Amino acid sequence: MSPTCLPSGRVAMVSEHAGPLAALGGPDAGGQNVYVAQLARQLARRGQEVVVYTRRDSHRLPDRITTPDGFTVVHVPAGPPTPVPKDELLPHIPEFGRWLAREWEQWTPDVVHAHFWMSGMAALDGARALGVPVVQTYHALGTVKKRHQGAADTSPPDRIAIERAVGRECARIIATCRDEVRELEAMGLSRDTVSVVPCGVDPRRFSQVRGARRGPYAPRRLVTVGRLVPRKGFDRAIRALAGVPHAELLIAGGPEPALLCAEPEAERLRAVAAEYGVADRVRLLGGVSREEMPRLLSSADLVLSLPRYEPFGIVPVEAMACGTPVVATAVGGQLDTVMDGVTGVLVPPEEDHDISGTVRDLLDHPTLLARYGTLGRRRVLAHYTWDTVADRVSRVYGAVSCVPALSGAVR
Known part of the structure; x- marks a missing residue:
């Protein structure tokens, strides 16, 4: 029938x-x-x-x-x-x-x-x-x-x-x-x-928020977003931060901030930050609402998306929609969304590959970051x-x- x-x-x-x-x-x-x-x-x-x-x-x-x-x-x-x-x-x-x-x-x-x-x-x-x-x-x-x-x-x-x-x-x-x-x-x-x-992604909601970026004397800001599970690679972002002076790392994901103390993955990440001497430069934000996310992504100099595997990965697309360049592992959908050397940088997913040099080089070239951000937004409008x-x-x-x-x- x-x-x-x-x-x-x-x-x-x-x-x-x-x-x-x-x-x-x-x-x-x-x-x-x-x-x-x-x-x-x-x-x-x-x-x-x-x-x-x-x-x-x-x-x-x-x-x-x-x-x-x-x-x-x-x-x-x-x-x-x-x-x-x-x-x-x-x-x-x-x-x-x-x-x-x-x-x-x-x-x-x-x-x-x-x-x-x-x-x-x-x-x-x-x-x-x-x-x-x-x-x-x-x-x-x-x-x-x-x-x-x-x-x-x-x-x-x-x-x-x-x-x-x-x-x-x-x-x-x-x-x-x-x-x-x-x-x-x-x-x-x-x-x-x-x-x-x-x-x-909705490019009207996810767009560059005016005034979100800080002044030239503020610490450079790295942002990473996702569920608080080991495969998202937040520990790798923390280890990279140890090789990036004058920068802070904000991790968004998990329960509301008041409940993070009972979250095992949050405790593990705090331990990694202490081990690498960057505990004072890592902030676990807990869950960030969809309404607040564009401002957070817009405030970043770089968004790090470092999962060990990722079926698609919407965070790089949302970041690019906000005009923020991305450093992403070359896995899953990120191989399609992030154009290496155009809207950001793809890095190997292997844990032993240190990405701190890549992050430092990008932060040292604000004109390049601005170009990546502009082209990222353009790519989202064309395809996503x-x-x-x-x-x-x-x-x-x-x-x-x-x-x-x-x-x-x-x-």
């Missing part, structure tokens, strides 16, 4: 653990939440009927709610209505899929866009009998996580096998960077089924706005369904 297309098109998004209305900063709330919310918003502005399905994790949530941006969020009853770590959600995904199948018999979408591997499993279960095409975005791959985390990887044992099965059955895969395409091919999935569409992302995703929908590939806002 094929859906009957409306002129606007019906788009269902499935994001089982990362709802578009969730508060950011929690252990499983971050870039995927922003991606789903922004893409849904842009598609709704184009006149498409968008419904986002996410798991109910609280009794207080309504069954469904229409957002001010024009898309609907449905909280699916699957498992207990309480927070559950995403790596423990797999037993509840069949229930999620059965619920979608019943829902879509009444409201049949023209295309389903699944976000994360378990969402793909549920979406295919819900769409299979109706013949509705499913587009899959993984956001992160189990093969990469297993390679870098080894025994510390808490993913379900079946994750990689399910990711491969989802990739073979879905109508199209949207990868967020070229490195992900190579990983998908190594999993045995066909390159012909993959489209590359990056994540985006949510308008551009939505246009490209819409074209993927149009290739597998009768959803019209509308460009630009129509409302």
Whole structure:
């Protein structure tokens, strides 16, 4: 059975653990939440009927709610209505899929866009009998996580096998960077089924904040942002600071400042700073709101993005949108977003590679930093706005369904 297309098109998004209305900063709330919310918003502005399905994790949530941006969020009853770590959600995904199948018999979408591997499993279960095409975005791959985390990887044992099965059955895969395409091919999935569409940023929110940069006699400011987990490489930034005199390092991420004392990774980073003699020049800010982030990024002379691995990495794009150059490890999506020697510098991801010389050289050349900042902003406007992302995703929908590939806002 094929859906009957409306002129606007019906788009269902499935994001089982990362709802578009969730508060950011929690252990499983971050870039995927922003991606789903922004893409849904842009598609709704184009006149498409968008419904986002996410798991109910609280009794207080309504069954469904229409957002001010024009898309609907449905909280699916699957498992207990309480927070559950995403790596423990797999037993509840069949229930999620059965619920979608019943829902879509009444409201049949023209295309389903699944976000994360378990969402793909549920979406295919819900769409299979109706013949509705499913587009899959993984956001992160189990093969990469297993390679870098080894025994510390808490993913379900079946994750990689399910990711491969989802990739073979879905109508199209949207990868967020070229490195992900190579990983998908190594999993045995066909390159012909993959489209590359990056994540985006709002350049009106993320732009240079006037007055954020300090005077010429203030310490040079390095900023690094992300969840407080070892793979983000904050310890490497601290070690580099030891070789960069007259500079400070601000680390944004984790819980609110009052709770940092109970955060193991924060304590580890403080110990590293003490060991390298820079404790007085390192500040752990805790969680920084989306509203405050543009000012923080704008205040930096350099943003350091040094993860050991990164599926996409939105921080360099947000920094470039604010006109701030970036030093980033040459991993994942950062290989695409940061143009080495144009908008910043790519450095090897190996821990034993000292980046302090790179940072010193950049700080000693303010004209070069200014040029990198200008070109970074220009690159974001050309490739990484949510308008551009939505246009490209819409074209993927149009290739597998009768959803019209509308460009630009129509409302």
